[in-house]
Amino acid sequence: MVQVPNLKLNxxxxxxxxxxxxxxxxxxxxxxxxxxxxxxxxRLFDGACDYGNEVECGQGVARAxxxxxxxxxxxxxxxxxxxxxxxxxxxxxxVKKQLADWGVDYFDLYLIHFPVATEYxxxxxxxxxxxxxxxxxxxxxxxxxxxxxxxxEGLVEKGLAKSIGISNFQAQLIYDxxxxxxxKPATLQIEHHPYLVQNExxxxxxxxxxxxxxxxxxxxxxxxxxxMEHANKVKPLLSHDVIAEIxxxxxxxxxQVLLRWATQRGLAVIPKSTKVExxxxxxxxxxxxLSDDDIKKISALDINTRFNQPSxxxxxxxLWIFG
Ligand code: NAD
Numbered sequence: 001m002v003q004v005p006n007l008k009l010n011x012x013x014x015x016x017x018x019x020x021x022x023x024x025x026x027x028x029x030x031x032x033x034x035x036x037x038x039x040x041x042x043r044l045f046d047g048a049c050d051y052g053n054e055v056e057c058g059q060g061v062a063r064a065x066x067x068x069x070x071x072x073x074x075x076x077x078x079x080x081x082x083x084x085x086x087x088x089x090x091x092x093x094x095v096k097k098q099l100a101d102w103g104v105d106y107f108d109l110y111l112i113h114f115p116v117a118t119e120y121x122x123x124x125x126x127x128x129x130x131x132x133x134x135x136x137x138x139x140x141x142x143x144x145x146x147x148x149x150x151x152x153e154g155l156v157e158k159g160l161a162k163s164i165g166i167s168n169f170q171a172q173l174i175y176d177x178x179x180x181x182x183x184k185p186a187t188l189q190i191e192h193h194p195y196l197v198q199n200e201x202x203x204x205x206x207x208x209x210x211x212x213x214x215x216x217x218x219x220x221x222x223x224x225x226x227x228m229e230h231a232n233k234v235k236p237l238l239s240h241d242v243i244a245e246i247x248x249x250x251x252x253x254x255x256q257v258l259l260r261w262a263t264q265r266g267l268a269v270i271p272k273s274t275k276v277e278x279x280x281x282x283x284x285x286x287x288x289x290l291s292d293d294d295i296k297k298i299s300a301l302d303i304n305t306r307f308n309q310p311s312x313x314x315x316x317x318x319l320w321i322f323g
Contacts (some may be wrong), residue, residue, distance in 0.1 A: 050128050078110070217258050
């Protein structure tokens with residue numbers, strides 16, 4: 001089995017550099033997908049309230065632990081705080097619910113999913129709540145990031161999360177946070193692929209000792225199903241000629257080249273696949289090296305294009321109601 005290196009976080013924790021993404025893993029298959037991924041050698045699982053599959057992912061973990069394939073302490077379970085739970089009094093109760101869903105008593109890493117606070121929706125009304133408060137209406141809450149981050153720090157003090165971090169934050173917000181954070185974010189999870197290289201943000205994170213996790217490493221591949229105009233306009237990275245030429249030279253797949261490009265830039269990756277052969281080959285991407293020239297050629301594909309733009313999923317008539 002391939003040995004996945006760990007990245008040392010500023011919290012002191014060790015995080016596997018290659019993990020497994022859980023977005024859009026269907027509830028019916030999630031227990032088997034997680035179980036098979038553990039068998040394939042994955043130890044990091046990237047979940048979220050918003051993915052709506054934490055109960056089923058936890059079932060996969062429980063089966064693997066029960067069968068003695070892995071121990072809880074060998075896993076690195078990541079989850080995320082959804083937008084509608086940013087008010088300080090909502091943070092701890094929802095984390096406790098998410099832990100119960102997973103069937104574990106701590107998260108290795110818990111992230112603020114988006115720097116966007118929306119009005120609370122009670123889990124008994126709708127869970128996961130999604131972006132809208134009701135119908136098409138998106139209602140902001142008044143919670144600041146400082147309020148939410150302070151509540152996140154409380155999770156570490158209580159042992160509910162070993163490390164805490166952020167996702168989808170840009171430089172200005174990170175600089176602001178660093179003024180008041182008693183606990184620095186351990187990781188920053190961002191969209192990152194050759195069409196969105198983000199040198200400046202990576203430099204900031206490095207200078208501040210924040211580890212970066214790349215999501216959607218295959219660029220538009222994950223967004224095809226949303227039929228977004230700009231995702232359909234660009235060349236797919238999984239069949240791009242520049243990537244294919246480098247892959248051929250190394251006897252690897254395009255997917256492996258895309259993942260290795262990110263890990264050689266010092267990032268962690270969390271590819272998602274429900275196919276066992278892809279799971280395996282994505283994990284094995286860590287076991288070869290691209291040349292500096294290969295890395296430069298891939299980075300030169302940058303067009304500063306983001307696909308995970310939440311407003312793309314809103315109904316066109318969705319409204320932000322400012323109270
Ligand atoms: P991804 O870039 O991992 O791509 C997934 C797509 O690529 C799927 O269609 C899959 O079938 C295909 N694929 C996977 N391996 C392949 C291979 N070897 N060859 C060919 N095709 C392959 O997409 P993603 O799910 O968007 O991102 C990964 C994870 O990142 C998510 O599951 C989630 O955990 C996380 N994420 C986080 C955020 C956030 O806001 N923090 C947003 C998006 C994703």
